[in-house]
Amino acid sequence: MLFQGAHLNNSLKPRLWNIPISALSSERVLKRWQGSGLGFVFVLNIVGAIGLAMYKFLLQRLVQGVLVMLVVAFVAFAIFHFLGDPVNNMVGESATDADREMVRLQLGLDEPIVVQYIKFVGNILQGDFGISYRTRTSVIEQMAARLPATIELSLVSGFFSILFGIPMGIYCALQPKSWLTRNFLVGSLVGISIPTFLSGLLLIYLFSVTLGWLPSQGRGGLISFGWWDTSLLTLKGWSYILMPALTLCIYQLTLITRMVRAEMLEVIRTDYIKFARARGLSNYIVQYRHALKNSLVPVVTIIGLQLGTVVAFSIITETVFNWPGLGQMFIQSIEFVDIPVMSAYLIFVGAFFVVLNLIVDLIYALVDPRLRAA
Amino acid sequence: MSLIEIKNLSVCYPSRRGVFKALQNVSLKVEAGEIHGLVGESGAGKSTIGSAIMGLLEHPGEISAGEINFCGQSIGALSDNALQQLRGSSIGMIFQDPLTSLNPLMSVGEQLIETICYHLKLSKSAAKDRALALFKEVEIPEPEVRIDQYPHQFSGGMRQRVVIALALCSEPKLLIADEPTTALDVSVQAQILDLIKRLVKKHQLGVILVTHDMGVIAQTTDKVTVLFRGKVVESGATGQLLAAPQHRYTQSLLSAVPRSDKKMSRFCQVSWIEGSQPLDNRAFAKDWQGENNLNLGSQVPMLEVKNLSLSFKAKASIFAKTPAPTKAVDDVSFSVNYGEVFGIVGESGSGKSPIPRLIPRLYNPDSGSICYRGESVVGKLPKQQLQSFRRRCQMIFQDPYSSINPRMRVRDIIAEPILLYGLNDRKGAYQRVDKLLDYLGLERAAALKYPHEFSGGQRQRISIARALATEPSLLICDEPTSALDVSIQAQILNILKDLQSELGLTMIFISHDLPVIRQMCDKVAVMKAGKIVELTESETLFTAAQHAYSQSLLRLMPNMHR
Numbered sequence: 001m002l003f004q005g006a007h008l009n010n011s012l013k014p015r016l017w018n019i020p021i022s023a024l025s026s027e028r029v030l031k032r033w034q035g036s037g038l039g040f041v042f043v044l045n046i047v048g049a050i051g052l053a054m055y056k057f058l059l060q061r062l063v064q065g066v067l068v069m070l071v072v073a074f075v076a077f078a079i080f081h082f083l084g085d086p087v088n089n090m091v092g093e094s095a096t097d098a099d100r101e102m103v104r105l106q107l108g109l110d111e112p113i114v115v116q117y118i119k120f121v122g123n124i125l126q127g128d129f130g131i132s133y134r135t136r137t138s139v140i141e142q143m144a145a146r147l148p149a150t151i152e153l154s155l156v157s158g159f160f161s162i163l164f165g166i167p168m169g170i171y172c173a174l175q176p177k178s179w180l181t182r183n184f185l186v187g188s189l190v191g192i193s194i195p196t197f198l199s200g201l202l203l204i205y206l207f208s209v210t211l212g213w214l215p216s217q218g219r220g221g222l223i224s225f226g227w228w229d230t231s232l233l234t235l236k237g238w239s240y241i242l243m244p245a246l247t248l249c250i251y252q253l254t255l256i257t258r259m260v261r262a263e264m265l266e267v268i269r270t271d272y273i274k275f276a277r278a279r280g281l282s283n284y285i286v287q288y289r290h291a292l293k294n295s296l297v298p299v300v301t302i303i304g305l306q307l308g309t310v311v312a313f314s315i316i317t318e319t320v321f322n323w324p325g326l327g328q329m330f331i332q333s334i335e336f337v338d339i340p341v342m343s344a345y346l347i348f349v350g351a352f353f354v355v356l357n358l359i360v361d362l363i364y365a366l367v368d369p370r371l372r373a374a
Numbered sequence: 375m376s377l378i379e380i381k382n383l384s385v386c387y388p389s390r391r392g393v394f395k396a397l398q399n400v401s402l403k404v405e406a407g408e409i410h411g412l413v414g415e416s417g418a419g420k421s422t423i424g425s426a427i428m429g430l431l432e433h434p435g436e437i438s439a440g441e442i443n444f445c446g447q448s449i450g451a452l453s454d455n456a457l458q459q460l461r462g463s464s465i466g467m468i469f470q471d472p473l474t475s476l477n478p479l480m481s482v483g484e485q486l487i488e489t490i491c492y493h494l495k496l497s498k499s500a501a502k503d504r505a506l507a508l509f510k511e512v513e514i515p516e517p518e519v520r521i522d523q524y525p526h527q528f529s530g531g532m533r534q535r536v537v538i539a540l541a542l543c544s545e546p547k548l549l550i551a552d553e554p555t556t557a558l559d560v561s562v563q564a565q566i567l568d569l570i571k572r573l574v575k576k577h578q579l580g581v582i583l584v585t586h587d588m589g590v591i592a593q594t595t596d597k598v599t600v601l602f603r604g605k606v607v608e609s610g611a612t613g614q615l616l617a618a619p620q621h622r623y624t625q626s627l628l629s630a631v632p633r634s635d636k637k638m639s640r641f642c643q644v645s646w647i648e649g650s651q652p653l654d655n656r657a658f659a660k661d662w663q664g665e666n667n668l669n670l671g672s673q674v675p676m677l678e679v680k681n682l683s684l685s686f687k688a689k690a691s692i693f694a695k696t697p698a699p700t701k702a703v704d705d706v707s708f709s710v711n712y713g714e715v716f717g718i719v720g721e722s723g724s725g726k727s728p729i730p731r732l733i734p735r736l737y738n739p740d741s742g743s744i745c746y747r748g749e750s751v752v753g754k755l756p757k758q759q760l761q762s763f764r765r766r767c768q769m770i771f772q773d774p775y776s777s778i779n780p781r782m783r784v785r786d787i788i789a790e791p792i793l794l795y796g797l798n799d800r801k802g803a804y805q806r807v808d809k810l811l812d813y814l815g816l817e818r819a820a821a822l823k824y825p826h827e828f829s830g831g832q833r834q835r836i837s838i839a840r841a842l843a844t845e846p847s848l849l850i851c852d853e854p855t856s857a858l859d860v861s862i863q864a865q866i867l868n869i870l871k872d873l874q875s876e877l878g879l880t881m882i883f884i885s886h887d888l889p890v891i892r893q894m895c896d897k898v899a900v901m902k903a904g905k906i907v908e909l910t911e912s913e914t915l916f917t918a919a920q921h922a923y924s925q926s927l928l929r930l931m932p933n934m935h936r
Binding site: 270271272274275276277278279280281282283285289290293294297367368369370 | 471543
């Protein structure tokens with residue numbers, strides 16, 4: 001959708017659009033995809049599998065999510081309203097009392113708090129988060145400019161940690177005595193123990209200072225689709241994102257490895273795995289079709305929540321690598337007591353968690369039939 | 375040629391502290407069309423035989439000597455691959471707990487089709503046809519609908535049928551059934567055993583039936599082998615062996631099984647295994663400060679329950695219409711007199727389990743009254759009154775493993791209620807703990823140990839000691855022996871009987887085991903679907919049951935003295 005949108009309204013696009021299309025899909029692939037109606041069948045499957053009870057469950061979750069967001073918005077509003085005097089921040093030092101009073105009226109600060117809160121929520125719903133004290137530009141624009149950097153960083157690091165974490169976890173569970181398993185486990189202990197800023201600095205020292213392979217700071221090799229700048233389509237872009245993403249993924253990676261291992265070891269001991277073996281099914285079927293799927297159910301939750309933490313707390317990594325994302329923006333806004341930006345960030349993180357939780361619930365229901373019925 | 379012949383099989387588990395010999399010199403033969411029972415108490419190695427045949431011994435177990443011949447072919451000589459082919463295709467296995475034997479994330483059909491495709495190399499649709507045929511064979515109603523359902527949509531008995539269908543996927547010649555009905559209700563157990571018997575006749579299956587239940591052995595098997603600590607003590611045709619056991623262990627094991635045909639004053643204990651000294655406790659009874667013996671002639675019953683109801687409601691939802699609440703206990707009334715043992719019997723879901731939690735007010739009833747010594751204990755009570763009632767009314771739970779805090783010393787476990795109710799100071803409490811330990815036949819040294827150092831039977835004694843610590847007058851026993859071996863069960867039940875006669879305790883005894891009920895109880899209530907269907911003197915129930923449901927329960931009860 002994002003790509004299609006870009007396709008329509010970006011004049012830069014045609015040249016760039018050609019790169020992935022030619023790289024990705026020969027016509028044969030496209031045809032097979034359309035011919036089999038795979039995408040359509042997949043959508044149908046989801047709808048069929050969920051069932052009515054699930055819709056109710058999801059609707060309930062949605063309502064809960066809205067309530068959570070209202071509370072988060074109230075906290076943001078409270079920061080806005082009670083942390084220092086907004087008028088002082090808006091007017092200069094030489095302003096007279098009459099000027100202040102006028103600004104106060106303009107901002108609607110004379111109205112009752114409830115009315116102000118409702119207006120605040122209404123503004124947020126229209127995408128109006130106010131004006132940054134520091135840059136004097138609209139907060140939403142500032143965030144939109146930085147959002148792609150953070151989202152891409154988190155997705156790449158999440159992708160790495162899943163790509164390596166799950167196979168490593170499986171290996172550790174299936175080959176508990178091998179030397180590689182021991183190395184993985186010791187390594188994961190180190191990974192969990194070293195704080196992010198340290199591992200980031202170590203990576204910079206190794207790859208930028210000593211070897212000179214990767215750039216140590218910032219974000220480059222950008223290609224833009226509308227307001228979205230991506231660094232994932234050029235080699236140069238990847239050279240910039242690689243180190244911060246690795247730094248950010250170390251903790252997730254170790255966590256996922258250990259989770260998968262623990263869950264898998266537990267599932268392998270269950271009766272239904274014993275029974276599957278007693279039916280003479282091959283090791284491959286027992287381990288991957290029966291054991292793995294069951295072990296991944298709880299792991300999905302952790303991955304979902306961790307992705308939220310990655311986005312929310314990429315602050316340190318972004319600072320270390322001077323990555324122009326939301327985390328960096330947040331740190332800067334704290335330094336300048338830029339309250340509109342802070343409260344907008346708060347709302348963004350809250351919304352992100354709520355959406356992730358909803359997705360996790362949905363995946364849960366798709367995987368586990370016991371939930372679908374409930 | 376026998377279907378399977380085991381010769382001098384020994385299995386050992388080497389460990390850092392030496393080698394544990396799970397099986398020693400075990401030999402047995404099973405012919406096609408024969409059900410061979412393996413019986414013994416926990417730790418006898420009966421399940422190990424099944425695992426050894428399947429090549430599924432858990433690490434680090436290994437076959438140290440002997441051989442297993444299946445259809446004349448030595449299993450030990452097979453490669454891992456060939457053994458895996460043999461599993462499922464020629465030898466099927468079913469496990470004890472049908473609730474955990476199936477993959478919860480796959481529909482039963484998927485699991486069946488997967489197994490059929492794997493072994494018989496059929497196409498998916500042919501495999502589905504075969505799966506449907508198997509469902510019909512194991513008598514699952516509406517196979518076309520049921521096949522697409524998930525395990526959680528089946529009841530326990532139906533799940534065990536699915537498990538049997540899975541084990542029969544590729545027409546094995548030998549079926550190893552490891553306690554196939556232990557987790558099931560007696561009526562479902564009878565159906566499953568019938569099914570196995572029919573399948574044996576039809577397909578000329580050989581079955582190795584592992585069980586601890588003498589009744590099941592008596593009614594199902596053709597031959598039986600008795601195991602004790604990894605060794606075969608006796609083997610022979612079932613009828614002959616049960617009628618005239620030769621070995622002392624078999625004799626004492628059989629005598630420890632509670633009899634359903636007549637009431638005896640005490641249980642015979644398996645003296646051959648553990649010397650359990652008789653309890654000598656007159657002194658203890660004198661020390662008992664309870665008021666139990668005072669009211670023996672009283673007109674008011676000790677506990678009177680009237681029109682008790684409890685329903686479990688589904689959680690309220692703002693969207694869905696809340697489903698109708700399940701009536702767990704429905705208009706139940708009974709009374710328990712001083713010094714009486716009142717039994718409650720029923721199958722799972724009959725509502726017998728909420729009652730022991732309702733009486734001490736762990737659950738609050740929806741309606742109805744509970745009177746203890748003529749005083750109501752339902753509704754809002756002053757805290758003090760509730761405390762003093764709870765002190766007089768103590769519980770013994772089913773599972774001795776999870777009902778004791780593993781991080782506390784035995785001394786503190788037993789002393790805790792004494793201190794809680796402020797009956798004594800710590801020193802006095804510990805003295806009382808010592809007396810209780812003496813009384814229950816545990817050494818005083820046990821006081822300083824932790825629960826994991828004790829066996830199941832010893833743990834149950836600890837929980838009895840804990841229940842007695844506050845000098846209760848009403849003891850509620852919720853299936854106190856169903857997790858225990860038959861010899862241990864006999865010991866525990868004897869202890870309870872002694873308690874009852876020496877201390878004049880009143881007991882409510884909940885069980886699904888009819889022979890145990892007959893041995894223990896004076897009065898019995900039979901429950902079904904939350905209601906009491908029959909309430910009578912226990913001897914009357916066993917000689918002349920009135921209600922059809924009680925009669926069917928009695929009929930289905932596996933019985934070795936028949």
